[in-house]
Amino acid sequence: MPQHDHQLHEGESLKSAARSRLETKGEQWTGMREAVFEALAAFDRPASAYDIAESVSKTQDRRVAANSVYRILDLFVGANLARRVESSNAYVANQHPDCLHDCIFLICDTCGQTTHIDDDRLSGGIRDAAHDTGFAATRPVIEVRGTCSDCQDG
Known part of the structure; x- marks a missing residue:
């Protein structure tokens, strides 16, 4: 990644x-x-x-x-x-305020813990898909809801 x-x-x-x-x-x-x-x-x-x-x-x-x-x-x-x-x-x-990038959040529905990850392939794919439809994506935000590893183990 x-x-x-x-x-x-x-x-x-x-x-x-x-x-x-x-x-x-x-x-x-x-x-x-x-x-x-x-x-x-x-x-x-x-x-x-x-x-x-x-x-x-x-x-x-x-x-x-x-x-x-x-x-x-x-x-x-x-x-x-x-x-x-x-x-x-x-x-x-934002733990790295000098770095500009798109947001990808993994959100646990059980405990609310939210992890921020960077993946240029994923956010780039979203921008490309938007561009292909004539849409200019200025700030993609991707949120994935599920269960974190701590809650899965508990």
């Missing part, structure tokens, strides 16, 4: 890469954006704007509206800091 050659970030490295990417796009890394990104990155599954708003509200000891979080998440998706899992209207932090 063709793979992208990129560095996966986590923890402080992920936050630093996200900040750098956002600033490269001409945006500011504000305290609220940092709080939203930290909350998003802390989830071990896709998180909704409401999940993130609740988490940020707890850490900041004040109510944060989901609408504010949605605006920040839209900015993050546009800057490649986060990916949207369409079928569950939830988001995951």
Whole structure:
């Protein structure tokens, strides 16, 4: 399977890469954006704007509206800091924000765990099929629902 050659970030490295990417796009890394990104990155599954708003509200000891979080998440998706899992209207932090590619998500229907994979053959095939019908696919998102190996073993 063709793979992208990129560095996966986590923890402080992920936050630093996200900040750098956002600033490269001409945006500011504000305290609220940092709080939203930290909350998003802390989830071990896709998180909704409401999940993130609740988490940020707890850490900041004040109510944060989901609408504010949605605006920040839209900015993050546009800057490649986060990916949207369409079928569950939830988001995951992009562990390699400097690498632009199509999204392929494997989503466990039992535990909700979502794995992001890269396969240029698959996403390229989708783009080719769309092109053959006269359609320009600007952002293919492929979601495969099923059962992860942990849930299969359990």
